[in-house]
Amino acid sequence: MxxxxxxxxxxxxxxxxxxxxxxxxxxxxxxxxxxxxxxxxxxxxxxxxxxxxxxxxxxxxxxxxxxxxxxxxxxxxxxxxxxxxxxxxxxxxxxxxxxxxxxxxxxxxxxxxxxxxTKVSFDSTSDTFFAETPEGKIAVRYREVTEVNKTRCCKKERSKNNDLSYDDFFENLSYTFSLGNKTYELCPVFFLPLNLETGWTPSPPYSGQYSDLPFNDPWWKVVIAIIAFLILVAAAIVEATSGSGSITATAGCTTTPSGVCASGSGSSPVAAGLVAAAAVVAGIAAYSDERDLHRIGQDKTFPGPGELTISESMTSKLKYLDSIEFGTPFKVIIDWHYERLTRDPNGVEKSYAYSEVTENKNVHLLSKYEIEAPDIVRPYKKEYFIVKGKFYDENEKLFKGEQLFVNCFLIHNKTGRTIDFILQDNGSKIDKLKNDGTYTGSYFFNKEDEGRWKIYVVAQDVNHADENMTPEEAAQIIGGIVLTNQLAISFSGGSCPLVPDGDVQVVV
Known part of the structure; x- marks a missing residue:
């Protein structure tokens, strides 16, 4: 072997x-x-x-x-x-x-x-998203969200109906929808959850204090984060292709506080992805990596002898104390109420509840990162465009090798065309030394690529949970969180463009 x-x-x-x-x-x-x-x-x-x-x-x-x-x-x-x-x-x-x-x-x-x-669906009669897992079904209903609606990136005539229909989301998400070639400029539509309801219906009902975790691995909040990601990517597709306006969280229940500002208002797949990733990191931070709030609710409620838990629910109100910035320890206060519904052998139902106000913070951190790339590339001289990145954790220790998933995105200033390639730290080809913390990637421009391109190097952490860990241990390790800070969500208003890591002029 x-x-x-x-x-x-x-x-x-x-x-x-x-x-x-x-x-x-x-x-x-x-x-x-x-x-x-x-x-x-x-x-x-x-x-x-x-x-x-x-x-x-x-x-x-x-x-x-x-x-x-x-x-x-x-x-x-x-x-x-x-x-x-x-x-x-x-x-x-x-x-x-x-x-x-x-x-x-x-x-x-x-x-x-x-x-x-996972398999996510939407019930328009209750404005509820459902995600199927082997251990049961997770429900999410957004009651109140922040939303950016002052500045739109698509220069199209506005539709008379300014609300995106959730019913259209999953149809638009399908990549049979001719968007897979990345030739469309997606228009980010941003929201942060403020008030939401989540539910858990175990399958089958379970005895004792604790259920199995979804997939016997991640916390419930990871599935909630997937739903937030889907909504925002789908909304960007709808915005780009139909010119529709803002999101309606539930019937007549959208809140748009003044002064909310989302970086990444430019139109591109990169901006759409980072906006969706911002909602993910905000939700992951709010619900805590160490122990999911649904699990804490189970910690604090004790079913009686012979009772089976048939459902769990939680309401959450979130308050963001800081700007939402990738790689920083921003804080979120969450006022939450958990309820467990049980049924005894005689069919009698009983509920148990627990409430708490918790302050959590983002733990997916970078102390800094450094990007090295040329300012000018001349393809006629057979010059490759080579990008190098170093990424330091909260203790200023370099990430190395397979610890990160690193992409370089190039966006043409005039056409909006997007190119992407992966950076690796493996000592192969253009990367000089393995596991030295320098992630390297390259691209060869051609004569059609003339002009100036913005450079965005996006690093995400990777789930490194050992297969021998218990589900409780493995659930505390979460990957896929963006660490590099090309985008910030602030609450002070103003103009907030997506911030590139540099630019390059292609001379042909």
Whole structure:
């Protein structure tokens, strides 16, 4: 066997925006996505002539576009990130397995890894989103949201109806919707939840104080974050293609405080993805990494002998104390009320409740990051555009190797055309040293690329939970959170453009 391992769980990234999904979880309503995995050389010697491909998946609804990746050299201890197009629209919600094959002239290695898939739907009669998991169904209803509606990025005639219809969201999210080629400029529509209701219906009802976690791994809040991501990406698609206006959270219940300002108001897949990622990090911070609020509610309520918990619910009111900025320890106060409904052997129902006001903060942090890229590139001289990035954690220690998912996005100043490529730290090709904390990537421009391009280097953390951890331990490790701060959500008003990491002039 070849000494290759996949240390981190394979993860999903969105096909249009390029952003990793919350905790890397796949979502059926997105249809086509990217399946990403880091392949690590666990031996003491370099490996050469590697071929890497997906052999099969455990569910027939997981359809992988066949591609064999070739790696000429992988040094000892180095990792290489590979990805495949995958269509999971026909897959069921749950835990599934993907079999990867790595081979060269000396042998062959099969690696089987678990992935998670959710299935989100919307009930227009109750204005409620539902997400299916193997352990039960999660419900989310937004009662009140902040919303940016003063400045619109699409220069289109406004529709008479200024509300986006949730009924259209999942139809628009499907990547059979001809947006997968990234030729459209998506217009971000932003909101932060202020007041929401969540529910959990375990399947089947359970005895005792604690239910299984969704997928026996992530907290409930990760699934809630997936719903927030879907809403905002879908809204950007609707805004770009129909010129519709603001989001209605529930019937007649949208709140738009004055002075809310979202960076990223420009139209592009990058802006749309970062705006969606901002709502994700805000929600993840509010509900705490250490212990999910639903779990704390279970901690504080004690069913009687013989009782089965048939449902749980929670109402939450959020107050943002700081600007929402990636990589910073911004604080959120959450006033929440949890309720557990049980049924005893005689069919008698009883409720147990717990309330608390909690202050939580974002724990997905960077102390700083540094981007190095040329100001001018001359393709006629066969010059490659090379980008390097260093990312320091809260203790000013460099992230290395497979610890991050790093994308470079280039947006043309005039046409809005978007190019993206991955940066890696594996000592391969243009990256000089493995695991030295310098993530490197390149692109070769051609004569059609003349002009000035904005540079955005987006780094996200990766779920590195060990497979031997208990569900409670694994749930405290969450990946897919943006760390680099090209965007901020402030509450003081003003103009807030998306902030690039630099720009480059292509001379042909």
């Amino acid at each position: 070849i000494p290759i391992k996949i240390n981190n769980r394979p993860f999903a990234s969105d096909l249009i925006t390029g952003i990793m999904m919350p905790d890397g979880i796949f979502e059926t309503s997105l249809g086509k996505m990217k399946l990403n995995a880091h392949f690590s050389n666990s031996s003491t010697n370099s490996l050469s002539g590697l071929s890497i491909y997906v052999e099969s998946a455990s569910h027939p609804g997981i359809v992988v576009t066949p591609v064999t990746h070739h790696v000429s050299l992988l040094e000892s201890g180095a990792s290489v990130l590979q990805n495949w197009d995958v269509d999971i629209s026909a897959a069921s919600a749950g835990s599934h397995y993907v079999s990867f094959i790595v081979e060269n002239t000396s042998g062959r290695q099969r690696i089987i890894k678990k992935i998670f898939i």
